[in-house]
Amino acid sequence: MKFLNQVTVEHFYIGLKILNQLIAEMHQANPGLPLTHHRKTACSFRDLALLQVFQISLTSLRQLQNDASGEKLQEQAIGLALKCLSFDFVGTSLDESSEDIGTIQIPSSWRAIVEDVKTVQIFFDYYAITKPPISSESLECLVRLASVRRSLFSGETERSKYLISFMRGTRDILQYQQGLGQHENYHEYCRLLGRLKTNYQLSELVNVEIYGDWIRLVAEFTMKSLESWQWASGSVYYLLGLWSRLVSSVAYLKSDCPSLLDDYVPQITESYIKSRFDSVQNAGRFSTSKTSSDLTCVEGQLTWLIHIIGGIIRGRQSSSTSEIHEVIDGDLAARVFQLIQVMDSGVHIEARYNERSKQRLDLAILIFFQNFRRVYVGDQAMHSSKQLYLRLGELVGLQDHVVVLNIIVQKIATNLKRYRQSDEVIGETLALFQELAAGYMSGKMLLKLDAVNFILGHHTKDFFPFLDEFGSTRNRTLFYFTLGRLLFMEDSPSKFKAFVAPLQKVFMMLEEMADSGFRSNEVKCAIIGLMRDLRGLTMATNSRRTYGLVFDWLYPTHVSLFVRIIQRWTDTPEVMTPLLKFMAEFVLNKTQRLAFDSSSPNGILLFREVSKVIVAYGTIILSQPVSADPYTYLYKGIWITLTILTRALAGNYVNFGVFELYGDQALSSALEIALKMSLAIPLVDVLAFRKLARAYFGLLEVLCHNHTAVIVNLETEAFAHIVGSLEFGLKSLDVSISSQIYSNLRAQLLSSQPSDQQHRLAECFDKLMADVARTIEPKNRDKFTQNLTVFRHEFRAT
Template structure:
């Protein structure tokens, strides 16, 4: 294998050398030369770079570590690293619009990714002495740090020069993210002058792709990477310095007249700011780093967001980035939203969320349906529901405070969110996947966490039944995640009924009375849901049987008669010669199950239901 490795490497080097010489020579010629010939050379070199990248990848898969192989890897890598300096000099620096040049630079990025994983990764930092000794002889690259500086320099050049090529920008950012994500490589990046330049000069003047609409989605990833690097170092001073360009954008927007918000310049500046802030918010993964962004944003910047969503509700290209930023900002991942026990910040944050959701919802409902209703309405509504769901279950707000002090923030947010959901036909909710996930996720949070102050129970019976029926429809869907969310919501509703009405000793609360009234007007609601659950358990291969078992027990506990009637109905639908055996299956289902919803009792019933399903389906 060693001989093959050596012969292949020498063969590739012999092909690569004249191509590099020709490409270097062409960089010194005037731009008016034969562009077609240069494109051919770039194509040939790109193929060779891909081959070298594939060879270097072998080390990751088979763990080659012989010194001789390291030396040949160094010889191959040196040719590509030498190429990096050539591609951005002379006439080549004027060819970023050419497809062949873009393909060559993407090939170089693939090489760098494979080289990094083999020789610069966190696990390979100190195991490549022979390689770096040879690279030092060939190119003066003495260690990892010098090499990383070359790589980051190439990253910066691509981000500066490929403003109109989304593919190269995205591929470059992917490499940058890989480097920033590694603990060791991330720390090393912070020592580099090229990295310090990017962090200190992340303006549109230095990186024109930030101004290009076709690269607008790349902004979030760019600022996520920069945020990860900035947050590796402690200190609010460095963070404030990093945020200065964004602060200037925000201040300029705040000074703009309301009429100016309709202009393309202001809209683009605002949406860009939202995408940038979303990337930075994604990078906050601790209480400390989240606190830096929270203090920067609240309270001074929040009025700008409310103003924009109020003025531009009918502009989804503005509201979508804003709502997606808020969706990230309110997400309590890694317990980053943990405020001091005496801090009101959690409550204050929810009040701002409520203002935004109410401002958006109250206006979007008044707008006529466009030709593309998903883009004009549904997308904004499902992101709003996601924002509210994440805030309601984030565990950083004491929601009892709002009712105690007569604050309408929670009630208004719940009210407008329900109005938005009710404005969408159930058929559309089930058709659009993202809308469906957001809707059922919101319903799960609403029924699980806020049923006692839940405005769902205050609705008229027909509307309440519509919502509960939508949960039954979600149970029957093909998406296991949605089915599980619906089961959880139904379980919460049935358990609330059992605890407060069926088995309740104290006088029922207003919420319990409302629920009893709804069920009294449509007594078939719970039996129908119980029937659907049993049909799924018995006749379908559901992957979430544990989740489905929870609402089944809660519904059985509500009424033994309801369960008896369903049992008789199911048995009557089966062949006569099977009914006695199946009746015994039902008898065993309730073995050792008491009339309670205690965790141990639930677990016992779940075990029995698994056995019941197996025995029922046995021939």
Template sequence: MESLAQLEVLCERLYNSQDSAERTHAENTLKCFSTNIDYISQCQYILDNALTPYALMLASSSLLKQVTEHSLSLQLRLDIRNYLINYLANRGPELQPFVIGSLVQLLCRLTKFGWFDDDRFRDVAKESINFLNQATSDHYAIGLKILNQLVCEMNQPNPGLPSSHHRRVACSFRDQCLFQIFQISLTSLHQLKNDAISRLQELALSLSLKCLSFDFVGTSIDESSEEFGTVQIPSSWKPVLEDFSTLQIFFDYYALTKPPISKESLECLVRLASVRRSLFTNDVTRSKFLDHLMSGTKEILRTGQGLADHDNYHEFCRLLGRFRVNYQLSELVTMEGYGDWIRLVAEFTSKSLLSWQWASSSVYYLLGLWSRLVSSVPYLKGDAPSLLDEYVPKITEGFITSRLDSAQAGLPDDISEHPLDNVDLLQDQLDCFPYLCRFQYENSSLFIINVMEPILQIYMERAQLQTGDKSELSIVEAKLAWIVHIIAAILKIKQSVGCSAESQEVIDAELSARVLRLVNAADSGLHSQRCGELSKQRLDRAILTFFQNFRKSYVGDQAMHSSKQLYARLSDLIGLNDHLLLLDFIVQKIARNLKCYTESEEVIDQTLSLFLELASGYMTGKLLLKLDTVKFIIAHHTREHFPFLEEYRCSRSRTTFYYTIGWLIFLEDSAALFKSSMDPLLQVFITLESTPDTMFRTDSVKYALIGLMRDLRGIAMATNRLVQMTMIDMLMGFATACINASLHCVSVAEPMVFSLTGFILLTCQFF
């Protein structure tokens, strides 16, 4: 470098230039500062003399990389550490925030990497207090930033540090410093409570949150996830957590501040609500802690303060949701303010359900709370009323009504996250909801039936028309899809409060009969021509989900002999009186889907998944072979009968289709059945063998070959030893020519390689 000024120009280009060539040139020129340890002294010179923040940033980031990637001498690391502390104390207030952040990260990285090398590295918390004790708010902020980054650094693994060493350092830091830092954060919060400088409040709150979010026991918490278990705070923290003021300061900050500070207050409360039960001295102190939590949340529910902000709203729902994880219903009902609290939570839940667009991702936590409460009712002792009988039915009805309202709103099909297409969110909500329905199952089922019947009647009437209003039909299908998803979720579990198993079966039959009637209506008349409509596809996916859950409860191998009441009632309602008839009904729906859907990969994949589930069950697989529909599929698996086989976009689904067919064929262990069933594939072989090599470059031949390879791979996955050699003989004589003719095309070669690999593995197993 000829001069510091030149370096500053290069740094400016490195961080600010819009020209990629300029940035690359600057990066290559300046790389020596981060890769060559001889340039460490030059970095210090830049920090002392440079005038631009970008040059300072280069020096700091280069030192960080040097410290992380190179084994520097102990004395050099101590010198850098001492230099940084003095530099931040003297020049810190005048630096740009991003430069301070980089220097603080460097200091904390040095501290972590040298934790066991010298006791002076462990004095960083004490030296941070010196910043807090200085008169200026800028120094106070730097002190809090150092502590924030230190906790963060100690909690996260580093690429340059073995995981075992990281854990040793983290545990030592937890035992020696973390509690002191948490106390500093609380003291700062109390001191700054009436301060007008919000950035200091935010830093203090952030420090509290980082302390409470520390990985205390080495469970490697996924910070990208909102889910975590019990917070394993050490016993030494007990006096502080049992102190009334600890919880109260976070409730106070929520009341006094605006987002994002108020959100961080709630995040701290979420962690505190998740503290392990065994931390408290006895049940009395734990009850006081719970009472304080309930009082604080009750006040927020009563006033609604801050809940107009979406982030606050979501975090508050998470806070309420933590009550289900760490506290039993028997504990809650004994609290003095339980009656008001549960009433306010019920009202809040009902309002959240009505705001389905705004609060859709937050409702999960509320439904989880209510599902946990109703699941605990059988274990509730004493005379204290739970009041769930009064509120749960309203929430159940509110949830169903809100889902239908979302359908009535007529959301556009191209919406990025349609409620019925967001599988994860749908699963989260519907996993909790069945427990609420089964709490007072007779009333809930009657409500569902009363809601569904008029919609189903309209849908059946529209099937008789030649044409229909597409928008109206889309809304009707969306409503029916929601109802079917709800019924499917209910059938997934059998837990019920105050309802016998026999009564549950009868009610399950009542709900199932409505869905089975819907299946017939959806595949008849006008509706059978709507497979290209997204609303119809969503309805059919809901029906498939219903069949999957119904099968697990009432058709699977474990349920064959324990569902007499259900089939007796189904016989009265729709004439299906045993497993075989119901299986035939399901398989006919599977066949219709495979015939009618040619473009919806989602419907095809879910249909084939259901088909494979049925075939994989020992008893259900045997029963399937008795059905004419299954016999037809095994004998006529061609594109003429199942057009999806002709669609290239569905080519990956072919493997599942033929795996299922192969599974069914080999249940019989009959070579004759196998050979006759393979006739359609044999015809494809014959056609391809007679095709000139030059034609293998055409799309039609390529797609035929790709499809054949995927088909054979599916068969190979299900094959048994008796037919392994037959398949190998059938394939190998043909494979060489195909490979030679299509090596130019990766899309053809890939499925061929997969198939051949499968056959080779099978051959090795055989021998």
């Protein structure tokens, strides 16, 4: 305040800058302090000083309003107001990269200053008399003021006056076209219009006296913006969002005042479609060939039309569908189905699959299918959508959803056959296929279709070339997961045997390959593809019967190949990651699918194979030098391996006492190498990579609960490392990790194996809890201390 009250301009400038930097610092959490400490400080600043700082910014803006030479001061003052209004009032930590700022929870102590019409008006005045960035930041302040919570106002009268000031200010900007030629102003103005409908109901808007002028000017502004799509494309989103929310509110409008939306919405819709067509024609002019240019334009225009039709049909999910709407949807959908019959035929079509415009068109078709399926495909949809299917039957001969489903699957098969290198189209095609196969009834319907049975019988690269593309290997997992779901819907071991025959050939090729040729690029691609296929197929097993088919096929005939691959390819993450992820899926006992007979040794045999894989990988990887990219070449393989062991130990399908009884080293060897891998990673790196941290602490949880002796009897150095890692983990912001650690500590403290290590653990625990207690808010500290005392007594009793 002393700086601000000095006579010189320089002191005034410094005073404003100090306040700007002070608020900026209050937004930033100190990495050396707990988050709760930061929030405590920020909340104290909010309650004691923030309102005063905001009042200083407003006073400064009024003093500087007529000072043409004070641009630097105006910039500091408007920036200070914006920082005050952008303050994280309730600690929600909104994502700053998001455009949706939500409702601003301004404290009640701000009520008088917010309700004062002069507060809103000062920012409209500054917008009118300045240029960017001051004018655009003035609008940004208004966006935030338009977003204040409804409950802040004393009553509806005050809130209505507040809305009127915004509508009058935004109307005047449009009437006089103030500053909208500058893109920064234009963008923030569009955001401001969008916030008015987000925070106010349509009934409140139409009751404002100037609503008629306001909605007319906004409609004209929207249509002009759509015509200038090249310049305004990034901002039109907010205008379309405004009109979308206005239209969706009409059903709830209970005011006698007309909304006038019937007059403007059709014009805006037409302008939008025309603008999309213009954008395609403009892009097509850059094509080298006239024929190619024409075809590219047509495909681009059709892409936009199909997206629009899909959007119309998707809207039926959130609104009641009348018979007339079904007829309209039938008319629109019939045109799409007619297009599908044409677009994949003709001698020219093969070359088009490499064209981006053709790929966009196919992506639009897939989105249309997804929307149409959700609304009009299924037993329930069939009975409630008679008018649509009557119309489709008249126009294109599609009488029911089974026929439509067949067309969808044929398009899926066509995409998978024709596209080799378009990862995006293949991925979206497989996502649609998986969505169709996910439901029990829809899956049963799919099995009746010839196209699906063709895919199940011919899932090789000869029929689906994308399987032979190295860049599409990730898609193979989803492909075989979907096929596996369909395959396992029928209880047919003979069909399973026929299905895995192509995979069996790959196994045999690899098993018969001599060591001299096992490091070739051909073998590498074959291994990666096979492991991804196996993982997808195993993911599809969700019962004892289906898992048993896969297990009996792989064990004991083929499991030895996994260790051989590890021994030859440990230094190649592209090979190791698919193999280890398959093993992690293979040992996962989800839905109790690994339920072997009581007399069966399969659970023990499976763990022995898992132990071989873990020991083979861990032994080799720990002997290799650390690369410049430790996560890719070391940590990633280790966390997947730890996940494999964790799932095997927690699967509840192995009696681990058998190993000690018969002197089998499978369990002890796996635990030993897993702990060595864990100890090889610095604790800082463990917490730096979330997946690694979860795998590490997940293993510790299983060990602390079910294999306590392993932890308790460690060497001093290893024991201290693990206890130190618990301290690191307790300070983690990941709740799943910190809760695991509390569980680990309790399991260790309450174990019934007294030892010197346990007493040392108790001392460490007391120190850790004291550190944690210092970070807990005072109101919760008493309860925490009470629980901690009980905890200690429980340990001492044991």
